[in-house]
Amino acid sequence: MTVLHHLDRNTLLRYASGDLDEAFAAIAAAHLALCEDCRRDLRAVEELGGHFLEHGDAADLSGDALSRIMARIDAAEASGGSIRPKRPPAPAAHQEVPLPLQRYIGSSLSEIPWKFVAPGVHRHRIRLEKPSGSSFYMLKIASGMAMPEHGHGGAEMTLILSGAYRDALGRFGPGDIADLDEHVEHQPRVEPGAPCICIVATEAPTRFKGLLSRLMQRVIGI
Incomplete structure (x- = not known):
């Protein structure tokens, strides 16, 4: 990877x-x-x-x-000091779901209980162990689909688990993380061939552009 x-x-x-x-x-x-x-x-x-x-x-x-x-x-x-470790830690063994997420979503993406929210978009909300103002959920977006252009009301972190998308920031595939703030606006488009499955944490609701997209947001709930 x-x-x-x-x-x-x-x-x-x-x-x-x-x-x-x-x-x-x-x-x-x-x-x-x-x-x-x-x-x-x-x-x-x-x-x-x-x-x-x-x-x-x-x-x-x-x-x-x-x-x-x-x-x-x-x-x-x-200067010859030794603050940085001389050898990096060994790479983690390949797993479909990284170990830190397995307590939340299990070990297999095929067992996620997806909920249909719009054509081409499925969501799975994740229960947090402690009360938090952040939202925590997964998205599965169909191959070739483009999400509406949007910004963010605060910090947003998205980790790609399967598939890939492209936006103005580049290509995001498995293992890549989009660590964004309220200053970033983008329009992810999923690459052909497979859906994009990602896990998302947000501080505030997404800010979609355009009336139709804002109406769609009420349905999708992100």
Whole structure:
């Protein structure tokens, strides 16, 4: 599996510090199980955090904190330090459903109890273990189908489990994650040949463009 789209650096920092809510943390953990690059960066951030604790360094976690942390890691490597692990963790064994998601949806995509919500679109809502303001659900979108152009009312994280789609940001296939905020607008179109199955966490409802799309949103419920 070749992963092309990764967790945002600030998301990775929030995950390492335990600052993500349940839905977003579950999707981030699932991507980490599939992405060697993000696992390596997470290990680097955690090891640097241990370095701060051991030596009493203060860390400002605002703004571009992770970029500054990664720059310090690179500087340590250049000077012969050992903050970044020399070898990345071994890749996770291939599973249809990444282990961090199996407690929520089981181990097989074929057993998901899909609900028809519109032609070409099926949804499965996921129950969270703790009350949360976030929504957590799966979508199965038919081959060749384009979703209406839309933006986001807050953070949205989408992990592709099967199939693929394309939008202005590129191609998203299995293991890729779309880690988006309220500034991104896009129109995903599923590639021909197979439906796209993805798992989604959102802070706020999707903002569809156009009257027809907004009416459709009431039916789809996302």
